[in-house]
Amino acid sequence: MTAYLITSVSVVGAAPTDLLIRDGVVAEVGAGLSAPDATVIDGTGLVALPGLVDLHTHLREPGREDAETVESGSRAAALGGYTAVCAMANTSPVADTAGVVEQVWRLGREAGLVDVQPVGAVTVGLAGERLAELGAMADSAAQVRMFSDDGHCVADPLLMRRALEYVKAFDGIIAQHAEEPRLTEGAQMHEGEVSTRLGLIGWPAVAEEAIIARDVLLAEHVGSRLHVCHVSTAGSVEVLRQAKARGVRVTAEVTPHHLLLTDERAESYDPVFKVNPPLRTSADVTALRAALADGVIDIIATDHAPHAVEDKECEWAYARPGMLGLETALSIALDVLGPEWDLIAERMSRTPARIAGLTGHGVDPAPGAPANLTLVDPAVRRTIEPAELASRSRNTPYARMTLPGRIVATFLRGEPTVLDGKAVK
């Protein structure tokens, strides 16, 4: 295994130092290190972060390999600074059995670019009717601990209760896509002034808030762990704030796009801006940013949702919801939060690793720590060109936008997956 000596690098924003990576771990940290056998990387001006961890990635394999594969999505993740991603279950077939989660887990290992941790479905076929084989998925080689019907809400309160009870036995967690389906039938975008003007059916904020309110009560009643996917409204933040103050075991994520973009983007009728939950108002964006800073929202998760051209470049009403996220998330975080490196490490690496139980990830570079880390150049501004993305899909909402920050290198257990801003394999 090659050793790497990264010189004069700022570890999570601290004063520059040298980092020696050897045999899969951070072997030494300190000024003036020397290692004649090591490949030297000049870290001047760069920031080393614990490898980013995404709790919410759609990899589309099995079933929609035209949109993304475990390998292409893993490459996009590594290029975005990630060392671990949680692969959502809404594949075809659905990841609702030990067999499918093991397949995804194995494909991730074969790609070898990030650790791919499969998420299991809560209900069979995401149909919301009966519980999937949660225990068999937990006992499988993939050791699933997080379950989600993401893309669909577990709307039946009894099923939700049973799922929360079931996973308690192995300290599992249910990640809910909070959307009361009766309130969003036919919905195309956020319900508000813009939807009224455009004549599109609205997805009201209350459809999200009502489910979160119900689920925090259920989680409290059962004493189980709940994670709320892609929180998008100011009202949801208030429900979560109250639940956390009462000690409910709830965590929550926000996506980069909900931190940056608003429903006014729909005025373009460009379906690249169609997403679930929809882009909201600037007041929601402000509340989400504040909640991310004060910890009511625990993490940034991408909801990387690749879609094939025919599913996106069509009429708004027929387009699938979802946008790419892995290769731009850190840049959006830098844009929104500024160079708050400790906060970025907390919200994009340490806390998501802890929620998902991914040992070896989310650990700051320190002697003896597994060398899962990424090097960021915050001084570079880059213009996003969809054709240059590693994802198989092109549905980035940031096309031709200029964003701060570039991932220079990513290491997975001491092996580079990205060097000089390019994927190693």
Ligand SMILES: NC(=O)N[C@@H](CC(=O)O)C(=O)O
């Ligand atoms: N977030 C999205 O807009 N899309 C997700 C699933 C979903 O939540 O609808 C997808 O899988 O494409």
